Amino acid sequence: MTCQNFCVALLHWEFIYLTTAFNLAYPITPWRFKLSCMPTNTTYDFLLPTGISKNTSNLSEHYEAVVEAKLNSSTTYFSNLSSKTTFHCCFWSKEDKNCSVHADNIEGKAFVSTVNSLVFQQIGANWNIQCWMKEDLKLFICYMETLFKTPFNTYDLKVHLLYILPEALEESPLVPQKGRFQIVQCNCSAHDSCECHVPVPAAKLNHTLLLYLKITSGGINFQSPLMSVQPINVVKPDPPLGLHMEITDAGNLKISWSSPALVPFQLQYQVKYSENSSTNMRKADEIVSATSLLIDSVLPGSSYEVQVRGKRLDGPGTWGDWSTPLTFTTQDVIYFPPKILTSVGSNVSFHCIYKNENEIVSSKKIVWWLNLAEKIPPSQYTVVGDRVSKVTFPNLNATKPRGKFTYDAVYCCNQQECHHRYAELYVIDVNINISCETDGYLTKMTCRWSTNAIQSLMGSTLQLRYHRSSLYCSDVPSIHPISEPKDCHLQRDGFYECIFQPIFLLSGYTMWIKINHSLGSLDSPPTCVVPDSVVKPLPPSSVKAEITVKIGLLKISWEKPVFPENNLKFQIRYGLNGKEVQWKMYEVYDAKSKSASVLVPDLCAVYAVQVRCRRLDGLGYWSNWSSPAYTVVMDIKVPTRGPEFWRIIKEDTTKKERNVTLLWKPLMKNDSLCSVRKYVVKHHTSRNGTWSEDVGNHTKFTFLWTEQAHSVTILAVNSIGASFVNFNLTFSWPMSKVNTVQSLSAYPLNNSCVLLSWTLSPSDYYLMYFVTEWKILNEDSEIKWLRIPPSVKKYYIHDHFIPIEKYQFSLYPVFMEGVGKPKIINSFTQDDIEKHQNDAGLYVIVPIIISSSILLLGTLLISHQRMKKLFWEDVPNPKNCSWAQGLNFQKRTDIL
Numbered sequence: 001m002t003c004q005n006f007c008v009a010l011l012h013w014e015f016i017y018l019t020t021a022f023n024l025a026y027p028i029t030p031w032r033f034k035l036s037c038m039p040t041n042t043t044y045d046f047l048l049p050t051g052i053s054k055n056t057s058n059l060s061e062h063y064e065a066v067v068e069a070k071l072n073s074s075t076t077y078f079s080n081l082s083s084k085t086t087f088h089c090c091f092w093s094k095e096d097k098n099c100s101v102h103a104d105n106i107e108g109k110a111f112v113s114t115v116n117s118l119v120f121q122q123i124g125a126n127w128n129i130q131c132w133m134k135e136d137l138k139l140f141i142c143y144m145e146t147l148f149k150t151p152f153n154t155y156d157l158k159v160h161l162l163y164i165l166p167e168a169l170e171e172s173p174l175v176p177q178k179g180r181f182q183i184v185q186c187n188c189s190a191h192d193s194c195e196c197h198v199p200v201p202a203a204k205l206n207h208t209l210l211l212y213l214k215i216t217s218g219g220i221n222f223q224s225p226l227m228s229v230q231p232i233n234v235v236k237p238d239p240p241l242g243l244h245m246e247i248t249d250a251g252n253l254k255i256s257w258s259s260p261a262l263v264p265f266q267l268q269y270q271v272k273y274s275e276n277s278s279t280n281m282r283k284a285d286e287i288v289s290a291t292s293l294l295i296d297s298v299l300p301g302s303s304y305e306v307q308v309r310g311k312r313l314d315g316p317g318t319w320g321d322w323s324t325p326l327t328f329t330t331q332d333v334i335y336f337p338p339k340i341l342t343s344v345g346s347n348v349s350f351h352c353i354y355k356n357e358n359e360i361v362s363s364k365k366i367v368w369w370l371n372l373a374e375k376i377p378p379s380q381y382t383v384v385g386d387r388v389s390k391v392t393f394p395n396l397n398a399t400k401p402r403g404k405f406t407y408d409a410v411y412c413c414n415q416q417e418c419h420h421r422y423a424e425l426y427v428i429d430v431n432i433n434i435s436c437e438t439d440g441y442l443t444k445m446t447c448r449w450s451t452n453a454i455q456s457l458m459g460s461t462l463q464l465r466y467h468r469s470s471l472y473c474s475d476v477p478s479i480h481p482i483s484e485p486k487d488c489h490l491q492r493d494g495f496y497e498c499i500f501q502p503i504f505l506l507s508g509y510t511m512w513i514k515i516n517h518s519l520g521s522l523d524s525p526p527t528c529v530v531p532d533s534v535v536k537p538l539p540p541s542s543v544k545a546e547i548t549v550k551i552g553l554l555k556i557s558w559e560k561p562v563f564p565e566n567n568l569k570f571q572i573r574y575g576l577n578g579k580e581v582q583w584k585m586y587e588v589y590d591a592k593s594k595s596a597s598v599l600v601p602d603l604c605a606v607y608a609v610q611v612r613c614r615r616l617d618g619l620g621y622w623s624n625w626s627s628p629a630y631t632v633v634m635d636i637k638v639p640t641r642g643p644e645f646w647r648i649i650k651e652d653t654t655k656k657e658r659n660v661t662l663l664w665k666p667l668m669k670n671d672s673l674c675s676v677r678k679y680v681v682k683h684h685t686s687r688n689g690t691w692s693e694d695v696g697n698h699t700k701f702t703f704l705w706t707e708q709a710h711s712v713t714i715l716a717v718n719s720i721g722a723s724f725v726n727f728n729l730t731f732s733w734p735m736s737k738v739n740t741v742q743s744l745s746a747y748p749l750n751n752s753c754v755l756l757s758w759t760l761s762p763s764d765y766y767l768m769y770f771v772t773e774w775k776i777l778n779e780d781s782e783i784k785w786l787r788i789p790p791s792v793k794k795y796y797i798h799d800h801f802i803p804i805e806k807y808q809f810s811l812y813p814v815f816m817e818g819v820g821k822p823k824i825i826n827s828f829t830q831d832d833i834e835k836h837q838n839d840a841g842l843y844v845i846v847p848i849i850i851s852s853s854i855l856l857l858g859t860l861l862i863s864h865q866r867m868k869k870l871f872w873e874d875v876p877n878p879k880n881c882s883w884a885q886g887l888n889f890q891k892r893t894d895i896l
Helices: 002-016 056-078 117-123 830-871
Strands: 033-039 087-092 098-104 110-116 125-134 139-146 158-164 182-185 193-199 209-217 220-223 227-229 241-247 253-258 267-276 281-288 292-295 303-312 326-329 333-336 339-343 348-356 366-370 381-384 388-393 408-414 423-428 434-438 445-450 461-469 484-486 495-500 508-517 520-523 527-529 541-547 554-559 568-576 584-588 595-598 607-615 645-652 657-664 678-685 689-696 700-705 709-717 728-732 741-750 753-760 767-776 784-788 794-798 807-815 823-825
Touching: 087 220, 125 209, 139 209, 158 193, 182 193, 193 209, 241 303, 241 326, 241 333, 253 267, 253 303, 267 292, 281 292, 333 408, 339 348, 339 520, 348 366, 348 408, 348 423, 366 381, 366 388, 388 408, 434 508, 434 527, 445 508, 461 495, 541 607, 554 568, 554 607, 568 595, 584 595, 645 728, 657 709, 678 700, 689 700, 741 807, 741 823, 753 807, 767 794
Parallel strands: 339 423
Antiparallel strands: 033 087, 033 125, 087 098, 098 110, 125 139, 139 193, 158 182, 158 209, 209 220, 209 227, 241 253, 253 292, 267 281, 267 303, 303 326, 333 348, 348 388, 366 408, 381 388, 408 423, 434 445, 445 495, 461 484, 461 508, 508 520, 508 527, 541 554, 554 595, 568 584, 568 607, 645 657, 657 700, 678 689, 678 709, 709 728, 741 753, 753 794, 767 784, 767 807, 807 823
16 A cells, blocks of 8 residues: 555656646657646546556556546546646657656756656547648648547637747757747647648748647646657658559559659658459558559459558658559450550550460460451561560551541450450541741741641640740751640631740741640651741832833832841732733842833723732742732823724705715724823815814714815824824815726625625726715615725625615725715615525535435445345355355356
8 A cells, every 4th residue: 555655646746847848849750649638636546456556567568458447437537627727748659658748847957757658548638649741841730639539528629839930040949938939720620630730931941840739628728748840851742643554565564653743852652552363362562762663464354453652762751641542454355555646657566465264375376456357467476475465567557537436446366266355556647737927027926737637536635836946947857855835726717826926036946736645645747947937028018000101011119018128029910900800920039129010901901900029039928919009091192093084975066065074983092092082173175275173072073175175184182192193084076076986786694794895997096995885775874884995895794784674885985086986786786685595595405415315325225234134144155065166156157
């Protein structure tokens, strides 16, 4: 009994001095540790069974056996405690189960006592604690949860964390003042767990962080001893990313993953996996420093489950959380890789392990088929060990889609038996043309590319990537390991468009299209572009077009664009203005030229003209066409000639006067060049001399003929001047009686054509031309006329003739001295009409007779052959008879 009281007194003495001290701090470990608290005036008689020694070695051996029996009595005991009860708390862990309790005595000297943790576990309040630094190195976290079923009420659990982080690395953390601590409230859940967050600046990751916890539960306050830690030593990495399993070319299972993105140091990894097959089961746990692990001897029909976590490789640290479990199942036939995405012209290989009824088929017995329709030649097979067979496809062509299937199926077979599983081969033509052009202001470069030429692969994304070199392009463009993506937007025309702005004119931009897919990525052949070499200049400005006066050429002028500064060549297109302009091209290679003149056939038409330009050395593009310029129709030269004219004479026999009316047709634009402002009639007589009369734009003019001879000339006048070449007509009384036309005949050929023929008598006068008139007889109809050359003796008149009408035809010889006497007829020539009609009948009848004769002859020939076959089919050839041998049937034989 005396020994027992001594032990209790000793424990009571220890707890008096066990108060939280700031000069001795508990070092936080990377693993979990425990916080346990109990009242200072607690006795342990009710926990110790009879006969059990109260020394600390016996406590550790027997407390666990009596915890359940004494729990109700301890709960009753703690329910009687008040909020002013003093508790002593300590830290312990699985590695060190002795609670190190630090306290300050009145003199401030440290006093340390060690008590077995089982004392606190069974009769105190206990929590699990783990502290770590997040991978982003911005937040320090402490997590605590109730370790055992506590006798304290935890429905109102409140936790605060108090911390201090020195400003300087060398500042001593031994005796901090309580007023300097900062306080954060922890987030507590309904499951008796709390999480406390402490922000840590990046510059203080190596500083010592001092902290302690204040816990309120069931109205009772607990305070942990002081803790210390350097945040950089307890960094907890995030789970590894991209956990992936695949079969290697050698038939092994490769487990691979990626390091967390924000971790600032190299990691080591713990990999745990299990294998489950019909013939084997195994589990393994390995630690590696690489981001992959190979598992040997993968079997078909097996299942693998893998998890990975990370921890700092060099120095202290905390193991991160396990990644999500990943399961990988192998089939009875293993293809590796199971799917291949590649480009046209490449070489690829598939490997296969074939399992048939729990036995692996020898690689020498495996054959390969493509789409189960084409057996792959054995020359493309390779034996890789006893179990693995390999097939290689060289220089591949693009896959041709077969319905909804956009791949070729590759089958691994056991002799003639093929499993229904297959590997998939995707071959894509990645030859994508990227074209770029730099704008005329030299501020941006626009690149365009289309995917119409390549086979679309479901789930794939396309991205333009580029690398800019400092100056120009290399001779052979290649994909650079350092590249940047470029945003491209789909346009309505099906092209993607990307804009580079700003640009470096002399830099080389190497570009290619990256096709990303879950099966892998492909790159199109790279192309290199120098912005200065793909400039599309601005179109020439101030374009003007005109027909030059007196010269008669189409002149085009323009202004060169400001950029680029290179020498330019120019291209002109011009044509008659209309709905559809028929363009003609003209090029100017003189870089200094700002105008050009071209010959055009019609000087009096409106021409549309456009100009564009391009670098003289051929680099870059043609600019857009300029806005069209149009010529204005204006007079270019004086009219080429005056109008042709004729006269109508009305004679007054009583007064012996004749009224002459001149008739002419308006000049066409090609003759007037390009308009006629007025006509001028020029008279000449022997008595009155020469005078002129302005008749404006009229085409008829009447004057009085009173003298023996009266010459008239009509001039056409435009803004340039009067015509130089004009027609003259002389009216002479004596010449009007000269009769040189002996006969005149008119032959109607049809309703629109009449043939005139005539004969002439010899004459001493110079014949310039004939003028013929015609009109409907007995009607006051319009007289029609035309000029006929002097050398012809017949002429076809084209007009609309009415067969039932009678026409009057007149033929006037026109001499230099004046107009001669006309020959006039008032009807068509009858004899010739009948003859013409008869000739027309012959032209119709003769071809009919000839055709009928040929048809009759052909019919007779055919009938003769048929009759001969019908009646003479059995008549023998006498030359084939034996009795006729040696006889000459052409020689006459006299029978008598």
